[in-house]
Amino acid sequence: MYYELATMTLPFGTAGQAATNVQAYASGPDAKGELLGCWFTDIGQLNQMIVLRGFDDLAALQAERERTQQSADPFGCGAIFQSLEQHSYQGFGWMKPVRPSAESGITGPVYEIRTYGIRPGGVQATIDLWEGAVPAREKISPCVVAMVALDGPLRFTNIWAYPTLDARSKARADAVAQGIWPPKGGPAHLTTNMVSTIALPTAVSPLK
Template sequence: MHYYELATLTLPMGTAGTAATAVQAFATAPEAQGQLLGCWFTDIGVLNQMLVLRGFDSLGALEAERTRTQASASPFGCGEIYQRLEQHSYRGFDWMKPARPSAESGIQGPVYEIRTYGIKPGGTQPTIDLWQEYLPPREKLSPCVVAMVALDGAARFTNIWAYPTLDARSRARTDAVAQGIWPPKGGPAHLTTEMVSTIAMPTAVSPMK
């Protein structure tokens, strides 16, 4: 089982570079737990946001790091920079390999799509099972970095995809529908209409390139 935190920092314009350097220092400090996996800046969607993905081997490690972050006088080293900080905890789909930096996984962007779907009551396990069946052929078109279920807030799951270009994203999605391999058959029946998609690009410090 693998756990993740996806944090969103809303930043003033022109501060992304400074914030990214501070995030890297905070997430790799000697007392930090978990692993910095991705640090992106939004390009399409809600702008001026930095998305930070960290991975953990246990729920206890995730909770300890969240406590450290929230107790800090400057969370992510950006206390004097960000306008808003949100932290959301997730559990990875149990059958998926854990997310890893590009140097280890071989998965490259630089276009990353972060998609979040609301889940209807009772729909979590059916969604996980359908993805296990349908994702392997879908990944022949483009890799899924991670799929994970939220542990807090509204019932939902988030999936992150990597593409070399926006055109490649459009082609992969069109081909998947044309081939009948995506979305998973019956999958939408378990989802609400609360769906959000964000396109983000790696910052200089992001291990996912």
């Protein structure tokens, strides 16, 4: 499964309209892929809307990227956003495809979006170590997706869902206390370039 993670920086007071426009753009007659998540940042870099879309194959992702790049009104927000970034990803091969909350049962409303830099040669090792460790970790809280970047610096992004911020803190502490997280040996393949963002779903987000 392939994914695009797009980030728009928005002026104050425009998030509601931007979300409505994103939904219309992602479900238009020429659109490819599927809108999966549309969040607004709460902790981290603020005033950002983060949009997750899923694609069955790389060709569909690339076609949609081209459509957006050629659009005079990308995401229906060309007159709203101050900046737009788009990044392409491939999901870890062993993970189930991301599905909306209504199908998967995964809900937040607190979503943590974490990006880690990967050392050269560390991609497959990271994927394999996560495959061994995530099942036990998911007994504490669900991992929405883990995916490696196809463009830009070598890195991967993982998204987790929690009912509250307190639940997030407890889940992470419990996982460490039980010795099941982080994956044993995993940090050796990562750089210190790590970013974490807490974001909440907008009204149009299929991941609630």
